[in-house]
Amino acid sequence: MFWFILFFTVSIILVLGNNSYQRAYFVNSSNTVIGSFYKEVNAWKGYLSLNETNEKLAQENVLLRQQIQNLLQADTSADTVHIVDSIEQGRYSFIVAGVANNSIHLKNNYLTLDKGAQDGIEKGMGVITSNGVVGFVVQTSKHFSTVQSLLHPDTKISVTLDSSEVFGSLVWGRNIDPRFGMVRDIPNHVQVKKGEKVYTSGYSLFPAGIQVGEIEETGITSGESFLDLKIRLSTNFSNLHHVYIVKDLMVNEKQALEELTENNG
Amino acid sequence: MGKVILYNIIRFVILIVLQAALFKNMGYYNLATPFPYILFIFLLPVGLPNLLLFLICFLTGLTLDAFYDSIGVHAAACVVLGLFRISFMRVTIEVDMQNSFITPSLSEMGIKWFLTYISIGTLVHQITVSFVEIFSFTNILYTLAGTIMSSIFTILLILLLSLLIYRKKSRVSNF
Known part of the structure; x- marks a missing residue:
């Protein structure tokens, strides 16, 4: 019984000590x-x-x-305007x-x-x-x-909608399906259409304008002033x-x- | 004795490779995920000292955690499985057999004993995995459904693997 408690405690400490930013342990799949x-x-x-x-x-x-x-x-053609700032190039x-x-x-x-x-x-x-x-x-x-x-569950990516310039965060949410994700924290007043495309905003690690998916379902309310959207991810995981x-x-x-x-x- | 150790090492390597290369890619969304690698722990010799058993369980779990990037989860579950194994054998196996180094396999122990053993053991292991992994009791119905489905999946695969290596053998010839 003593050995059980010892080994079990060590395992639990390993679990609790593990979070995605400070994984100093040797035991992971990049060894x-x-x-x-x-x-x-x-x-x-x-x-x-x-x-x-x-x-x-x-x-x-x-x-x-x-x-x-x-x-x-x-x-x-001379009359086109470059949207991308030259400093962004490269x-x-x-x-x-x-x-x-x-x-x-x-x-x-x-x-x-x-x-x-x-x-x-x-x-x-x-x-x-x-x-x-x-x-x-x-x-x-x-x-x-x-x-x-x-x-x-810990991954969060800043995204924006095609039609309006609002920002939300893309998460997997409580899904079990690898084909879908959720966009959280979109303000309630924004009109969202089904099938609208969702892009990265450029605020997180990714360049702006990468397509992440299309809106599959709207009208899931999470709180008082925010909207949750179910989206079909364009990445085939x-x-x-x-x-x-x-x-x-x-x-x-x-x-x-x-x-x-x-x-x- | 040397043969027993060799067999167990081979079994360990084969089961971990199968788990990481094959069974990891199987599953029904993340509701049912099979873990037949625990067959290795089920089939360790009966008379193993407790310390050694827990140590092997812990290291097996840790090896799998490395492949699954889930450090500690399977180590904990395998240690709990070790505890189950000790108590189950103390209740169901005669004392003189408890000190022998036989492998508690399907051919050795009979279908009734073996089925009870792996069913309860798998359930214990799976419940530990689920609860250590999420560390909360919210959404308990979903977790339980997943646990039961995964357990059935695992038990079926373990039975399949056991039947593949089944050898008809008289129990008397061991003594």
Whole structure:
């Protein structure tokens, strides 16, 4: 009985001591042994969905080609105004990584990527795919990194609606379905249409204007003055193979400034 | 004796690999998630000293936690499962057998004993996982539904695995 109490207490201390920002423990999926294991398994699993992956890459190519075309046209005509400030150009750079491990069936879902500190990945960077957001990096080792997925109760991403410039936060909420998410804290007076697109706001780790999903259901009221929206996520979490890690070159400057105001207040 | 240790190590590796590579991808949303790796703990030799048993349970849980990024949750659940194992065997197995190093498998103990053993054990393990994971009693019906569905899923998979390695064997030949 004594041994039981001892081991059980140690386990509970481990559980309580674990939160997503200060996971100093060695035991997680970005350690070398487990990371390599998952990478190996995924190398085999990748063959099963080659067709789908190819198709997605081809689609993304088409999209990028269109964007190039648009930019070329915009350059030649003098009357267009650039919405993006020139200082924003080159603010973000992207690192491509393969998904070594992914879960969607748990209450707290994490991913493991096959690139780590050696490739310039740091804690707190955002992770996206070609058509949506995925999560952010919580832990890195030399060759691997662990990502806290959007499908995790602690993940919160600042988003904005297509029609009105209001901000809300995207969470998984109390969902059990990896295809849907919730947008919280939208003011009550805003008119929201079904099928409207939702984008990142640029206030959190992600660049502005990345599509995260479409509104599926409106009119879920959480409190007195806020609206909850159920949205269909554009990221297909059950089939992730390649993701982009967003490297914000101004993150230090932004954080330093924000900390300054926090200290004063 | 050496053979028993070797078998258990092989069983550990196979079950953890299966759990991490195969069963982790199975499930019905997050309502039912199977954990058949606990078959390893079920099949540890009967006469194991308590300290050693708890230590093995703890380390098994911790290994799985590494794969699931859920540090401590499975370690706690496996230690509780160890406690269940000790009390269950104290009640149901004769004293002279309690000190032998036989494996309490389906072929060794018979279907009735084995089924009771794994059913209650899985339920105990699953309940601990659910409550340690969320650490609250809100939304208790949803949690209980998930626990029961996961347990049934796990029990079915464990039975399937046990039948795969089933060998018809006379109990008398052991003595």
